[in-house]
Amino acid sequence: MxxxxxxxxxxxxxxxxxxxxxxxxxxxxxxxxxxxxxxxxxxxxxxxxxxxxxxxxxxxxxxxxxxxxxxxxxxxxxxxxxxxxxxVRNGRDLASFWETLRAADVRPNVEMLTTLLNSAVRAADPQRALAVMEAFIEHQVAPERRVLLQLEELRLNLRQMTVAAERGRPPPRAAQQPSFADSVRKFLLRYPRWLAEVHVERERHPFRQYAVRPLAETVAAAGLSGAEEAPPQRRPSLPADG
CATH class of the missing domain: 1.25.40 (Serine Threonine Protein Phosphatase 5, Tetratricopeptide repeat)
Structure with a gap:
């Protein structure tokens, strides 16, 4: 060059x-x-x-x-x-991330929170998942449908881990923390109430933009009112028979 x-x-x-x-x-x-x-x-x-x-x-x-x-x-x-x-890979990372956002006066958006939650779900970390769930509520961020799928995956995974522990099977690494059982209990109690509190963002179908809108909706979107509509045309009168 x-x-x-x-x-x-x-x-x-x-x-x-x-x-x-x-x-x-x-x-x-x-x-x-x-x-x-x-x-x-x-x-x-x-x-x-x-x-x-x-x-x-x-x-x-x-x-x-x-x-x-x-x-x-x-x-x-x-x-x-x-x-x-x-x-963010653990609770300490998450606390540091929150502090960084506060120092910069930045509000977390749905992409940030979804990324954080995905990491918590993959690590089977109910305590970290709870913290992110509360952030959705605190900052009034509407989660997308994939967030609900992630949380449901975590709920099922935690159930399976709990059953395995009750049957004496060796616990996975995530379940070896002393506070794990209490975190699981708090997550399972909070999860249904959280679903009732949060507003879920409905994903827009990619073909929706091509849908034909009703006439009334089209008129409203164009900003037209009844007063602006053209008056009806009068039908011409026929000449009388002579």
Whole structure:
């Protein structure tokens, strides 16, 4: 590129980041190269880096990228916090995430909370799931249908783990915590009441946009009123027979 007089820009480095292997040293080398060429990484670049690292379970490295974003005096956007939510793997991570949101005066949205809940469900962590469920209520965020499916999956999983423990089977890692049984009890008690309290966001079918709307709905959407409608046409009178 240099031989042709073409200088790389932020898009060039974003493509390179996407193509390179999951290696923190190479990623940091790429950032140093950008600095040397006076190409400033923007928020979108760091979001891409955080998502790349979090997707490969390099959570500490993803958090480090978030800190570097802030150290460069860049303002994290909603997507930045969404990527940071991907790094939450335990209760301590969740408490730190809440604190980060409060410090930035950012309200969690449905994508962040869904990501957090998905992590809790996969870990069979009822205590963390309860904390995220309460966040839906506190911040008045309507969960999507997939959230209900995740919670139902967790409920069934916890039931099976409880039955297995009663039959003397070795408990899984998640059930080895001293407070696990109490957390399961609290989740199973809270879950039906939470369903009654929360407003579920109905997913819009992709073909809905092609549906034919009733005439009255179409008129209302166009902002027309009865006063604006054209008056009915009078039927012309016929000449009298002479």
């Amino acid at each position: 240099a031989a042709d007089g073409i200088l790389p820009d932020i898009k060039t480095f974003s493509i390179l980041l996407k193509m390179m292997p999951h290696d923190e040293d190479q990623e940091q080398c790429l950032i140093r190269t950008m600095d040397a060429l006076d190409v400033a990484p923007d928020v979108g670049f760091f979001n891409q880096l955080m998502k790349k690292r979090a997707s490969s379970r390099r959570n500490a490295a993803a958090k480090s990228a978030f800190r570097e974003l802030e150290a460069r005096a860049l303002q994290p956007d909603v997507a930045s916090f969404g990527c940071l939510a991907m790094t």
